Amino acid sequence: MVSAAARKPLPEENAENAAAHTASRIRVEQVSHGFDTPAGRLEVLENVDLDVAPGEFVALLGPSGCGKSTLLRLVAGLEAASTGAVSQDGMPIARPDPSRIVVFQDPTLFPWRTVWDNVALGLQARGILKQEKGRVDAALRKVGLEGFAKAYPHQLSGGMAQRAALARALVNNPRLLILDEPLGKLDSLTRLEMQGELVSLWQKNGFSVLLVTHDVEEALFLAQRVVIFSPRPAKIITGIAIDRPYPRHRDDPVLTGLRHEVLNQLGLGKSW
Numbered sequence: 001m002v003s004a005a006a007r008k009p010l011p012e013e014n015a016e017n018a019a020a021h022t023a024s025r026i027r028v029e030q031v032s033h034g035f036d037t038p039a040g041r042l043e044v045l046e047n048v049d050l051d052v053a054p055g056e057f058v059a060l061l062g063p064s065g066c067g068k069s070t071l072l073r074l075v076a077g078l079e080a081a082s083t084g085a086v087s088q089d090g091m092p093i094a095r096p097d098p099s100r101i102v103v104f105q106d107p108t109l110f111p112w113r114t115v116w117d118n119v120a121l122g123l124q125a126r127g128i129l130k131q132e133k134g135r136v137d138a139a140l141r142k143v144g145l146e147g148f149a150k151a152y153p154h155q156l157s158g159g160m161a162q163r164a165a166l167a168r169a170l171v172n173n174p175r176l177l178i179l180d181e182p183l184g185k186l187d188s189l190t191r192l193e194m195q196g197e198l199v200s201l202w203q204k205n206g207f208s209v210l211l212v213t214h215d216v217e218e219a220l221f222l223a224q225r226v227v228i229f230s231p232r233p234a235k236i237i238t239g240i241a242i243d244r245p246y247p248r249h250r251d252d253p254v255l256t257g258l259r260h261e262v263l264n265q266l267g268l269g270k271s272w
Helices: 011-022 068-076 115-119 121-125 134-142 158-170 188-205 216-222 253-265
Strands: 026-037 040-052 057-061 083-088 100-103 176-180 208-212 225-229 236-241
Touching (some): 026 068, 040 068, 040 236, 068 100, 068 176, 068 208, 100 158, 115 121, 115 134, 115 158, 134 158, 134 188, 158 188, 236 253
Parallel strands (some): 057 208, 057 225, 100 176, 176 208
Antiparallel strands (some): 026 040, 026 083, 225 236
């Protein structure tokens, strides 16, 4: 009989162990948040509890303006929660950090810099570009832009520009990738292609992912778990596990059933 200590790990156990070392656990505990406006206090989040396991892909769904993007900003360290706690691997999140990278809906590439120089920005800002420039080339290869290193943003299609933004994130070897509607402005065919690219990048790199999207099908196609929020001030209504293997197929009857369940939770069940 082989002891547990001597037993060779199964492939899925190796994957879990790798994720534990390369991906972050994020905890949001009893977080409420709001803003002072000329009309008074605007409460955006109310008593939100969320736990993202290392290597997990979680999608956030809810009505427009309910506070999902605000929650991403708190996790990114761009703002501090009014009340409650937000932590990464047990440490409070107090400021932005290269281990947590945000990719927004707009690629926000600097038009006067080449694709290579745009991707290199993070390393340059940290003063390590000279010794780590190989990471820029590696990041461009990961997103299929190695042949466009010397191109400028105006020479790229929408999908290519978003790939460049992803490469700029990946060059920092993030432990958490924060995605705020990153595919929202792409045409439908490019969006479908980029969804597959995101899954592939996540599987290859092992980081955790927190995604905000308004596209129910996109959330079900990409994520392992969907968290549904109420209207503002946002509370978590429910979380739905998506126990389907990758690559996923859009005509999967299980995903179709989950789509109806999500739409019901969002109050749109009678429309479908």
